Amino acid sequence: MGGHADEGKGSVSRRGFLKSAGVAAAATSLIDDAKKAMEPVGPAPAAAVRGETEIRFKLNGKETVAKVPPSMTLLELLRERLDMTGTKQVCDRGACGACTVHLDGRTVNSCLLLAMDATGRDVTTVEGLAVGDRLHPVQQGFVEEDAMQCGFCTPGMVMSCAALLAKNPAPTRAECAEGISGNICRCGTYLNIFRAMDRASALAKGGK
Amino acid sequence: MNADDPVIPVDPQDPAQRRRRNQQDGARGGKPFKFGQKGDVREVAVNVPPDEPPPWQFGDTHAVVGQRTPRVDAVAKVTGKARYAYDMNLPGMVWAAFVRCPHARAKVTAVDYSEAMKIPGVLVAKDYGSKDIRYALQHFGVVAAETHAACLEAVRAVKATFEVLPHAARMDQALAPDAPRVHSERPNKTGDDFRPEAVAAFEKAAQGCDAVVTGTATTEVQTHMCLEPHGVTARFEAPDRATVWASTQATFGARGEVARVLKVPEANVTVIAHYMGGGFGSKFSLGVAGAAACTLSKELGRPVKLMLERRAEHAQGGNRPSSVQEMSLGVKKDGTLAAYKVSKTGTGGIGGGAGAANPMIYDFGEVAEADFEVATNAGAAAAMRAPRHPQGSFALETIMNLAAEAIGMDPLELRRKNDKHPIRARQYVEGAKRFGWDKRTASGSGKGPIKKGMGVASSLWYALGGRGAQVLCRIRKDGSVEIRNGAQDIGVGTKTILAMVAAEELGIPLSRVTPFLGDTNDPIGPASGGSTTAPTIMPAARTAAFMAGRSLREIVAKTWDCGADDLALGGGKVIHLKDRSKSMTFEKACALMPGDEIAELGKRTGNYAAYEGQTGGVHFAEVEVDTEDGTIAVTRYLALQDAGTILNPLTAESQVNGAIVQGVSYALFEERILDRQLGQQVNADMEMYKIAGPKDMPRAEVILTEVVNGANNVGVAGLGEGPSVPVAAAIAGAVHNALGFPVWSLPMTPDRVLAAIAGKEKGK
Ligand code: FES
Ligand code: FES
Numbered sequence: 001m002g003g004h005a006d007e008g009k010g011s012v013s014r015r016g017f018l019k020s021a022g023v024a025a026a027a028t029s030l031i032d033d034a035k036k037a038m039e040p041v042g043p044a045p046a047a048a049v050r051g052e053t054e055i056r057f058k059l060n061g062k063e064t065v066a067k068v069p070p071s072m073t074l075l076e077l078l079r080e081r082l083d084m085t086g087t088k089q090v091c092d093r094g095a096c097g098a099c100t101v102h103l104d105g106r107t108v109n110s111c112l113l114l115a116m117d118a119t120g121r122d123v124t125t126v127e128g129l130a131v132g133d134r135l136h137p138v139q140q141g142f143v144e145e146d147a148m149q150c151g152f153c154t155p156g157m158v159m160s161c162a163a164l165l166a167k168n169p170a171p172t173r174a175e176c177a178e179g180i181s182g183n184i185c186r187c188g189t190y191l192n193i194f195r196a197m198d199r200a201s202a203l204a205k206g207g208k
Numbered sequence: 209m210n211a212d213d214p215v216i217p218v219d220p221q222d223p224a225q226r227r228r229r230n231q232q233d234g235a236r237g238g239k240p241f242k243f244g245q246k247g248d249v250r251e252v253a254v255n256v257p258p259d260e261p262p263p264w265q266f267g268d269t270h271a272v273v274g275q276r277t278p279r280v281d282a283v284a285k286v287t288g289k290a291r292y293a294y295d296m297n298l299p300g301m302v303w304a305a306f307v308r309c310p311h312a313r314a315k316v317t318a319v320d321y322s323e324a325m326k327i328p329g330v331l332v333a334k335d336y337g338s339k340d341i342r343y344a345l346q347h348f349g350v351v352a353a354e355t356h357a358a359c360l361e362a363v364r365a366v367k368a369t370f371e372v373l374p375h376a377a378r379m380d381q382a383l384a385p386d387a388p389r390v391h392s393e394r395p396n397k398t399g400d401d402f403r404p405e406a407v408a409a410f411e412k413a414a415q416g417c418d419a420v421v422t423g424t425a426t427t428e429v430q431t432h433m434c435l436e437p438h439g440v441t442a443r444f445e446a447p448d449r450a451t452v453w454a455s456t457q458a459t460f461g462a463r464g465e466v467a468r469v470l471k472v473p474e475a476n477v478t479v480i481a482h483y484m485g486g487g488f489g490s491k492f493s494l495g496v497a498g499a500a501a502c503t504l505s506k507e508l509g510r511p512v513k514l515m516l517e518r519r520a521e522h523a524q525g526g527n528r529p530s531s532v533q534e535m536s537l538g539v540k541k542d543g544t545l546a547a548y549k550v551s552k553t554g555t556g557g558i559g560g561g562a563g564a565a566n567p568m569i570y571d572f573g574e575v576a577e578a579d580f581e582v583a584t585n586a587g588a589a590a591a592m593r594a595p596r597h598p599q600g601s602f603a604l605e606t607i608m609n610l611a612a613e614a615i616g617m618d619p620l621e622l623r624r625k626n627d628k629h630p631i632r633a634r635q636y637v638e639g640a641k642r643f644g645w646d647k648r649t650a651s652g653s654g655k656g657p658i659k660k661g662m663g664v665a666s667s668l669w670y671a672l673g674g675r676g677a678q679v680l681c682r683i684r685k686d687g688s689v690e691i692r693n694g695a696q697d698i699g700v701g702t703k704t705i706l707a708m709v710a711a712e713e714l715g716i717p718l719s720r721v722t723p724f725l726g727d728t729n730d731p732i733g734p735a736s737g738g739s740t741t742a743p744t745i746m747p748a749a750r751t752a753a754f755m756a757g758r759s760l761r762e763i764v765a766k767t768w769d770c771g772a773d774d775l776a777l778g779g780g781k782v783i784h785l786k787d788r789s790k791s792m793t794f795e796k797a798c799a800l801m802p803g804d805e806i807a808e809l810g811k812r813t814g815n816y817a818a819y820e821g822q823t824g825g826v827h828f829a830e831v832e833v834d835t836e837d838g839t840i841a842v843t844r845y846l847a848l849q850d851a852g853t854i855l856n857p858l859t860a861e862s863q864v865n866g867a868i869v870q871g872v873s874y875a876l877f878e879e880r881i882l883d884r885q886l887g888q889q890v891n892a893d894m895e896m897y898k899i900a901g902p903k904d905m906p907r908a909e910v911i912l913t914e915v916v917n918g919a920n921n922v923g924v925a926g927l928g929e930g931p932s933v934p935v936a937a938a939i940a941g942a943v944h945n946a947l948g949f950p951v952w953s954l955p956m957t958p959d960r961v962l963a964a965i966a967g968k969e970k971g972k
Pocket of ligand 2: 150
């Protein structure tokens with residue numbers, strides 16, 4: 001077989017999959033595009049700009065200085081430069097919540113935030129939620145109600161739940177579901193998370 | 209029959225066979241033990257192997273085992289301290305990524321890596337793997353760089369030309385008469401057609417039936433979508449050693465593969481999986497990512513991390529095959545099932561293992577089966593929680609519901625009549641009461657646009673597990689205890705029950721025992737598949753703890769001048785059974801040790817001959833179907849599930865909850881969608897590949913049926929598969945009840961529901 005584009009066209013029509021000319025034309029142009037681009041479609045970091053800038057921010061209460069390239073996300077900074085790997089990378093595009101951290105007390109997907117945009121801000125990660133050995137009520141609730149299996153979504157879940165509890169000290173199940181609706185768990189721990197939140201809410205009120 | 213003989217599955221529905229086998233066991237002088245469930249406790253003679261404690265039996269009470277116990281690594285997980293393979297940052301570590309082809313079938317004709325090599329930090333950009341592309345996103349090259357970002361940038365800078373070939377990415381395309389062959393050496397469709405005698409027998413039996421119902425069920429491909437991708441961080445240690453942190457369900461299997469890839473002795477390889485972020489059956493091998501990382505690490509002399517990127521997880525990380533199941537079921541007025549015929553076809557992409565397994569829960573009379581597999585230009589299938597079963601269960605339970613309707617019988621009644629399994633027999637009754645089955649209304653009788661329905665489906669699994677594990681128990685002079693096995697905890701709480709079993713056997717609090725899993729320098733353990741991890745490891749753990757405890761008793765016996773058998777461990781003490789005035793704390797006893805520690809290796813022996821080999825479950829679902837927009841909400845769910853001895857109810861329930869959540873997801877949402885023209889997955893991400901989220905959750909309840917199964921000295925069964933089998937089927941049954949007719953295809957997305965409604969209206 002020789003010319004790629006022609007072969008692409010020819011083979012598609014030979015297989016007889018394309019009934020309508022309109023569909024065939026669209027498909028052909030897509031194949032042409034793929035060929036013309038002559039490169040695999042890869043994830044596209046905007047890393048053309050080189051060089052690094054020094055940023056300062058507060059990380060889990062500590063003043064932190066780091067040198068970052070302009071395209072680096074906060075997630076990459078945490079995981080790859082600062083070795084804070086509690087915050088997880090899963091989808092890297094805002095769809096799963098595994099990378100959730102608190103920025104000035106509000107949840108953000110750290111995979112969507114450029115590290116430079118954390119300059120001067122207050123960042124809390126899952127590593128900074130407990131006070132010494134004393135777990136945050138949400139963490140304690142998760143432990144007691146077994147709101148984890150593999151645990152890979154857990155840090156993000158904990159951070160989303162902690163932010164929710166700060167806003168709403170006694171969320172209903174529906175409010176809790178809304179609060180963590182940006183977080184995906186593949187093992188299926190949501191039912192336990194609802195229970196953990198009830199427990200956390202009681203703990204935060206000083207209950208037992 | 210001696211306990212070392214391999215397990216021969218016994219048909220639990222055949223009391224004669226059961227009796228025969230038990231007698232055989234007893235004939236050699238076995239001791240009687242009590243096994244079974246409430247209302248059905250049997251004394252069975254067992255030869256307890258030497259060095260093993262007598263089995264836990266029905267009615268035994270435990271101090272640690274059976275308590276709701278938070279997992280031992282829970283704090284590590286909620287504080288972010290748990291380090292996964294993806295989290296390894298080693299000094300000098302290099303990142304790697306694959307270069308992939310977007311086409312479903314192509315030849316890579318030329319590749320230019322020169323631009324990629326110019327990117328700062330890039331160390332390697334080269335061919336890797338076959339240039340014969342057989343599914344979209346198959347890799348043909350690899351890059352390695354100082355940072356992850358440079359790696360991704362390099363991937364994008366690679367230029368390639370492809371000779372695009374005709375593909376058959378979808379099953380209908382692969383079955384077309386002029387379809388291109390996916391594997392040149394064989395036709396796309398392979399498998400076993402009906403045996404003519406079986407069809408003849410089916411037809412004869414069907415003639416004697418009062419109704420023969422027919423239907424075709426279809427299910428789509430779902431992908432595993434583990435949150436932690438497939439991959440490893442590998443460190444080759446010149447000249448001939450390696451340590452690999454792997455996201456794996458089989459540390460020992462991976463160790464062998466690393467050794468082969470690197471050509472080093474297996475003994476020189478350590479595979480570590482202290483934590484792993486989900487596998488569900490898709491992480492049994494080192495995988496392409498693991499092999500590439502090991503190879504690169506050897507080449508570069510530096511540690512290498514290679515984790516599949518998200519879109520590749522869908523394409524390359526495994527999937528549950530699709531199915532088309534054409535069925536006919538003959539039933540008599542009294543509910544007797546007499547004839548069942550099913551033809552199953554499915555695709556597992558370029559891999560195998562497609563199709564469906566109808567769990568043979570009910571007695572169908574004459575059965576004729578055909579089973580086909582269709583190769584397609586799509587990523588290879590992998591085992592996924594109860595491989596082949598959820599799709600088979602969906603089809604089977606749907607046709608059962610139709611049969612019940614045809615003879616005017618309650619669907620639960622039809623199941624009870626045709627299922628003699630002693631555990632499910634009880635679960636049907638208990639579940640119906642608990643769920644309020646009597647409030648179920650006639651199918652399709654609801655008024656208004658939102659219709660409610662209830663469904664039921666049954667589960668079986670094979671309480672597998674057998675030899676293949678050794679466990680080390682170490683008691684130190686300071687009274688601390690270690691319990692060690694090299695297999696992995698894939699998130700189900702294995703580490704916790706390991707410690708609980710040891711604490712129970714040694715009569716000490718759980719806090720005194722430190723469990724270790726996930727390091728191949730510890731004793732051999734199983735791969736986590738087929739619900740075998742707990743039933744394989746735990747009996748060996750109990751034996752190890754028993755042996756270590758016995759050594760401790762022997763030490764104390766010397767000072768008290770009695771026999772070790774006169775002493776027992778319990779309540780944190782060593783006690784004298786005949787002279788109650790004598791007792792010593794566990795720590796004091798440990799301090800008497802002549803050396804620094806007692807270390808004993810417990811071996812998993814075969815299962816007892818009396819073992820019956822199946823677990824049972826019955827699940828109930830309630831739904832609301834909005835007939836205007838086609839959406840389905842699962843409102844309530846009840847799972848009754850047997851898992852033998854429940855070591856930790858808290859984590860066992862979590863595992864069943866997980867099966868329910870994943871089942872809701874499979875029933876309503878999950879579908880790998882391949883573009884017909886390009887053969888590429890259009891939803892290879894986490895926003896368009898929809899899985900169940902927190903708002904899709906029913907109110908769910910889990911009841912763990914207490915069963916002492918007499919398999920071994922612990923009697924635990926796994927929960928990976930059993931509860932995963934019937935969830936979609938139970939939900940589909942509820943939808944059927946709500947609408948008055950079944951929706952024959954999964955996932956029951958709004959378009960499919962509306963199409964089913966429209967089809968029904970047209971048909972009328
Ligand atoms: S990794 Fe940030 S949302 Fe998924
Ligand atoms: S616990 Fe595994 S993904 Fe949530």
